[in-house]
Amino acid sequence: MSRAELISQRAAGGRLIGLLLVAAPVFLVVALILWPVALAVFDTLTVEGPSGPRFSLDAYRFFFSDEFSLRNLWMTIQVATICTVLLLLLCLPIALYLRFSASRLTGYIQALALFPLFVPSILLAYALIRTLGPNGSVDILLNAVGLPKLPSPYLTPWGPIIGLVWDNLPLTLLIVLAGLSNVSRASIDAARDAGANRFQVLAYIILPRIRGTLLVAASFVILGLFSAFTLPYLLGPAVPEMMGPFMRRTIIEVDDPIQARTQAVVTFLICAIFALFYVRSVARTRREQST
Incomplete structure (x- = not known):
């Protein structure tokens, strides 16, 4: 041979x-x-x-002509958008500090940031209800010092937003940290030697190199938020509601499996758009690494 x-x-x-x-x-x-x-x-x-x-197409005609269904879909999109923006704004400074700081506090800060990863959603919902709900710990403390009560986010759209941001913080932080590992200290030191300030280093050195990572993190967050059920069901309002609790109520309480499947298909199509962004970002990154 x-x-x-x-x-x-x-x-x-x-x-x-x-x-x-x-x-x-x-x-x-x-x-x-x-x-x-x-x-x-x-x-x-x-x-x-x-x-x-x-x-x-009767099922889809009904969904897109039903005001209640559209309100639930719009609320889900709003909650997903707000949560994604808040998570990126929170995780980027923390990740930058953990990546480039030599302080001894970095280990403790990382442990605190990853702590929500080990808290089940049901316990988180109970803790938020006991803390931020009516007559919760915050209300008791404010009443003790003679201050008026604050409007509770419980059973409002801000209830699931607070819970979902807390719940998705560790995963988003880890993804951003992984992207920052590709940014070398040498490039940052060279930019500072050339006279660049911190904002210029962030805008022209760091962000262009982690743009794909931020897109991946946003895609993962949005996919998880559209499929969330426990926190929106326990912390969110009854009307309007996010798509997860809405699908459950449609199939169990309303007993309309066709509309529940229609809601699932619409949700899947929206998630598929962000999944396409994720796949294209990964493919682009691999092409850049190969060249």
């Missing part, structure tokens, strides 16, 4: 092993995600007729 044939056989064997390694996760994605999504889309686009199922 010639050397070229031996190399060709080894390459074919490597491709086969690679295909076998990705076969299991691909099968799980198809069986647990793509196939149920396809069935849900099919159910929402068909109605039973005298001669069998026929194509129909």
